[in-house]
Amino acid sequence: xxxxxxxxxxxxxxxxxxxxxxxxxxxxLMPGDPVASMLARARVAQPEAQEALRVYYNNLFGFDxxxxxxxxxxxxxxxxxxxxxxxxAFPTPVADLLTRAVPYSLALLVPSILLSWVVGNRLGALAAxxxxxxxxxxxxxxxxxxxxxxxxxxLMAWGFGVVWGIFPVAGGYSFSMTPSFTWDFFVxxxxxxLLPFSSLFLVALGGWAIGMRNVIIYELESDxxxxxxxxxxxxxxxxRYAFRNAVLPxxxxxxxxxxxxxxxxxxxxIVFSYPGLGSLILAAIQNKxxxxxxxAFLFIVLGVLIANFIIDVxxxxxxxxxxxxxxxxxx
Amino acid sequence: xxxxALYFAVRNTKLLVGAGIILVLLGIGVIGPFFIEKPPTxxxxxxxxxxxxxxxxxxxxxxxxxxAQFVHGLRTTFLVGALGGGIAAVIGMVVGFLAGYKGxxxxxxxxxxxxxxxxxxxxxxxxxxxxxxxxRSAGMQALFIGLTQWxxxxxxxxxxxxxxxxxxxxxxARLSGVGSGRIIAREIAPNMSSxxxxxxxxxxxGSILIASxxxxxxxxxxxxxxxxxxxxxAHQWSAxxxxxxxxxxxxxxxxxxIVGALYVANVGLDEVFxxxxxxx
Amino acid sequence: xxxxxxxxRVYYRTLKGDVQALDGVSFGLRDGEILGLAxxxxxxxxxxxxxxxxxxxxxxxxxxxxxxxxQVLPIGEDAKMNPYRFKQVSLIPQYSMSAMNPxxxxxxxxRELLESRREKLDLDELHQRLELVELPKxxxxxxxxxxxxxxxxxxxxVISTLLNPSLLIADEITSALDVSTQKAVVTTLKxxxxxxxxxxxxxxxxxxxxxxxxxxxxxxxxxxxxxxKAPASTVVNAPKHPYTQLLISSLPEVGVRYADKRLTxxxxxxxxxxxxxPGCRFRARCPLAFExxxxxxxxxxxxxxxxxxxxxxx
Numbered sequence: 001x002x003x004x005x006x007x008x009x010x011x012x013x014x015x016x017x018x019x020x021x022x023x024x025x026x027x028x029l030m031p032g033d034p035v036a037s038m039l040a041r042a043r044v045a046q047p048e049a050q051e052a053l054r055v056y057y058n059n060l061f062g063f064d065x066x067x068x069x070x071x072x073x074x075x076x077x078x079x080x081x082x083x084x085x086x087x088x089a090f091p092t093p094v095a096d097l098l099t100r101a102v103p104y105s106l107a108l109l110v111p112s113i114l115l116s117w118v119v120g121n122r123l124g125a126l127a128a129x130x131x132x133x134x135x136x137x138x139x140x141x142x143x144x145x146x147x148x149x150x151x152x153x154x155l156m157a158w159g160f161g162v163v164w165g166i167f168p169v170a171g172g173y174s175f176s177m178t179p180s181f182t183w184d185f186f187v188x189x190x191x192x193x194l195l196p197f198s199s200l201f202l203v204a205l206g207g208w209a210i211g212m213r214n215v216i217i218y219e220l221e222s223d224x225x226x227x228x229x230x231x232x233x234x235x236x237x238x239x240r241y242a243f244r245n246a247v248l249p250x251x252x253x254x255x256x257x258x259x260x261x262x263x264x265x266x267x268x269x270i271v272f273s274y275p276g277l278g279s280l281i282l283a284a285i286q287n288k289x290x291x292x293x294x295x296a297f298l299f300i301v302l303g304v305l306i307a308n309f310i311i312d313v314x315x316x317x318x319x320x321x322x323x324x325x326x327x328x329x330x331x
Numbered sequence: 332x333x334x335x336a337l338y339f340a341v342r343n344t345k346l347l348v349g350a351g352i353i354l355v356l357l358g359i360g361v362i363g364p365f366f367i368e369k370p371p372t373x374x375x376x377x378x379x380x381x382x383x384x385x386x387x388x389x390x391x392x393x394x395x396x397x398x399a400q401f402v403h404g405l406r407t408t409f410l411v412g413a414l415g416g417g418i419a420a421v422i423g424m425v426v427g428f429l430a431g432y433k434g435x436x437x438x439x440x441x442x443x444x445x446x447x448x449x450x451x452x453x454x455x456x457x458x459x460x461x462x463x464x465x466x467r468s469a470g471m472q473a474l475f476i477g478l479t480q481w482x483x484x485x486x487x488x489x490x491x492x493x494x495x496x497x498x499x500x501x502x503x504a505r506l507s508g509v510g511s512g513r514i515i516a517r518e519i520a521p522n523m524s525s526x527x528x529x530x531x532x533x534x535x536x537g538s539i540l541i542a543s544x545x546x547x548x549x550x551x552x553x554x555x556x557x558x559x560x561x562x563x564x565a566h567q568w569s570a571x572x573x574x575x576x577x578x579x580x581x582x583x584x585x586x587x588x589i590v591g592a593l594y595v596a597n598v599g600l601d602e603v604f605x606x607x608x609x610x611x
Numbered sequence: 612x613x614x615x616x617x618x619x620r621v622y623y624r625t626l627k628g629d630v631q632a633l634d635g636v637s638f639g640l641r642d643g644e645i646l647g648l649a650x651x652x653x654x655x656x657x658x659x660x661x662x663x664x665x666x667x668x669x670x671x672x673x674x675x676x677x678x679x680x681x682q683v684l685p686i687g688e689d690a691k692m693n694p695y696r697f698k699q700v701s702l703i704p705q706y707s708m709s710a711m712n713p714x715x716x717x718x719x720x721x722r723e724l725l726e727s728r729r730e731k732l733d734l735d736e737l738h739q740r741l742e743l744v745e746l747p748k749x750x751x752x753x754x755x756x757x758x759x760x761x762x763x764x765x766x767x768x769v770i771s772t773l774l775n776p777s778l779l780i781a782d783e784i785t786s787a788l789d790v791s792t793q794k795a796v797v798t799t800l801k802x803x804x805x806x807x808x809x810x811x812x813x814x815x816x817x818x819x820x821x822x823x824x825x826x827x828x829x830x831x832x833x834x835x836x837x838x839x840k841a842p843a844s845t846v847v848n849a850p851k852h853p854y855t856q857l858l859i860s861s862l863p864e865v866g867v868r869y870a871d872k873r874l875t876x877x878x879x880x881x882x883x884x885x886x887x888x889p890g891c892r893f894r895a896r897c898p899l900a901f902e903x904x905x906x907x908x909x910x911x912x913x914x915x916x917x918x919x920x921x922x923x924x925x
Contacts, residue, residue, distance in 0.1 A: 223706040223709040224712045226704070226706075228712075228724065229665055230696060230702045231696055231724060232692075232693040232694065232698070232728060233728070234693070234727050237723060241712050241714075248714070320714055320716075321714070
């Protein structure tokens with residue numbers, strides 16, 4: 001088990017190291033003076049800020065220093081939580097913009113991932129049991145999993161928001177509201193959250209249902225299932241074992257799907273102008289605010305790595321074999 | 332074996348339906364543009380026309396013909412999917428074959444690399460690369476997608492190679508002094524060709540979905556029209572609020588149809604190749 | 612008589628038609644008798660073993676009956692067969708290494724299995740039986756992956772016989788083992804019978820010499836039919852069916868090195884059972900075949916307890 005976690009942590013450490021290095025390297029690969037060209041391309045809100053930004057960023061990049069010192073400095077500022085200052089939202093620090101957006105993204109991602117996983121697994125297990133269900137759940141799941149997140153989001157926003165006018169289609173809360181700990185505000189927040197959440201949930205659901213169905217059918221044909229059938233064990237017990245064992249590859253699948261799910265959440269936020277990281281990234285791209293973009297990149301990488309680690313811990317709790325120390329989950 | 336696969340292939344509804352949809356859409360994307368004289372971005376006339384006899388899919392707020400965009404978009408979408416999926420499949424095969432066949436430290440290093448790229452959130456990497464490097468042709472987009480999509484393919488190909496490595500016919504080839512490259516090309520790859528095809532199809536579909544996301548956040552090709560770009564423009568110009576459903580419904584449906592058909596065909600093919608899955 | 616099998620027919624459904632894997636086999640098994648079931652792969656021995664406890668999805672019961680302790684087993688109906696499984700008929704499968712749920716502790720799995728059959732777990736009895744096969748008690752607190760291959764095999768043997776079934780089917784359980792382990796397994800199975808854990812046993816194998824060490828009676832099958840059935844020593848020393856004779860003569864004799872005497876395999880292949888031609892199914896490979904073999908040879912009891920299905924033997 002120590003080996004298992006050691007290996008995992010090494011991979012995560014290396015990944016983060018690579019992400020930071022790429023993040024440091026890419027702007028330096030651009031021809032010419034990166035600060036000047038970035039400032040020239042960016043749509044800075046206040047023209048008088050240009051000069052202040054140039055001084056600030058020349059200082060931050062420290063081009064007069066040897067490259068290894070530049071590199072070490074970038075790690076230093078990273079650990080201080082300093083991601084630079086946003087060009088688009090000058091003079092707000094990038095870190096502030098990101099920390100303000102993260103709760104909204106998490107509020108969409110965490111419930112939709114967990115719920116779609118749980119419900120999808122149940123649906124898949126049911127589909128594996130009955131032909132009738134299989135013939136309905138499976139095609140629907142394939143359509144859902146083939147649907148681009150952004151398109152289902154757009155369809156739902158259009159149908160429920162524009163045509164029927166049931167739900168608001170933009171923002172995290174109404175413009176007339178100010179964030180406060182009141183009942184009205186929470187209801188408003190929830191109302192704005194429901195559609196983006198539902199569209200994320202639905203697209204993710206399909207994939208889990210298909211995965212569970214396939215794994216559980218495989219489990220039901222496995223040797224231990226055959227042995228138990230031969231000993232007259234009721235289907236209920238065999239299905240319970242099969243489901244329990246089929247959950248394990250689905251947990252690994254969850255780790256593998258994180259990147260896709262995060263991507264889905266980002267574009268869904270954009271469709272609903274939901275004030276999370278996705279909308280921030282769109283703003284950064286449209287306004288060529290590379291510092292904001294880079295900060296968002298590191299935030300996302302870090303978030304995905306943490307989520308991966310949590311999944312690893314869960315896996316060890318759920319799969320006794322990892323604790324016994326003979327095998328690890330597929331890395 | 333070949334004829335047997337064909338026997339099941341022409342009887343597999345999933346494969347036939349999936350392949351049928353793909354062929355029809357591919358046909359539209361390949362042949363369609365020849366029947367449309369004007370470039371897809373040209374302002375052809377009336378703005379915001381609903382679908383009708385003259386403009387099959389209507390026009391947008393600028394008076395561009397959406398059918399023309401759709402047809403050209405299909406072409407780009409297929410191109411990006413095939414190229415991106417193809418590049419990812421090739422990298423995945425090289426890494427998977429090498430790691431699985433060679434083993435030892437080569438396997439260790441490649442495995443580590445695979446796992447690192449695997450946990451990196453693809454879209455986040457792509458938007459950094461795309462935003463900075465900024466070369467935005469469809470081919471470039473496909474290349475970037477291919478470069479980030481290969482890890483799971485590499486992992487499964489490695490596992491398959493690993494199990495084939497110990498087989499008699501591979502041992503025999505090795506004992507008779509055949510080089511690694513030839514063994515992989517002559518003995519191992521042909522024995523998992525059906526599996527490689529299935530992998531490519533999944534990568535194809537995945538690449539289309541990623542490309543649509545990239546297009547949508549404004550990092551799509553600048554020299555082409557794609558289904559994802561249509562969605563992006565529809566969103567940017569508030570098609571939803573203006574009630575121009577014909578602007579964003581068809582391109583999304585197109586993507587869903589292509590990817591869904593690919594997945595369904597994939598399941599069908601799996602049943603054709605894998606005797607255990609055939610229904611009696 | 613513990614077991615009475617009468618004209619049992621079980622076919623495999625395939626796309627090309629029914630494969631007549633088990634085509635009219637009749638035999639009986641006395642209390643305390645161990646029957647060795649031998650033959651080449653595809654001769655129907657595994658089909659017979661499965662037919663007695665659980666048909667797999669592609670098999671169908673076409674005809675004949677199986678009577679165990681005076682009760683007719685509903686072998687064609689999976690659900691109705693359940694009450695008999697484990698309690699009256701039990702199985703040691705080929706795949707002992709993977710027969711236990713990998714994510715349950717063995718003791719808990721056994722308890723859940725018994726509870727699901729509404730049986731109480733007699734822990735003392737279980738401990739005694741573990742001791743008998745030289746397994747420590749604490750295996751019950753372990754996961755299958757923590758056990759060696761041999762330990763898993765013995766554990767499965769204990770589980771399968773825990774409810775003292777009348778009939779135990781052991782399906783090719785020794786094929787993956789080395790010779791000394793094979794011997795230990797055979798000894799254990801004999802011990803199970805002698806202690807009355809199982810009343811009778813069918814030991815399926817392609818290895819006649821091993822069968823000889825364990826079985827009271829040996830039954831040789833060929834192409835879905837019974838070829839010869841006789842006391843073990845008779846089959847080994849005085850076989851009457853040409854197929855059995857070839858099978859026995861192809862065995863290495865004890866003490867004879869392989870280099871001195873080449874194994875004479877039987878030339879040719881068993882016939883397709885998709886649409887087998889009428890007549891003796893061995894006749895294409897049989898050195899003694901003559902015109903009469905175009906008719907199906909009925910199994911005939913040529914002497915007491917010695918049944919042969921061959922025109923030449925009768």
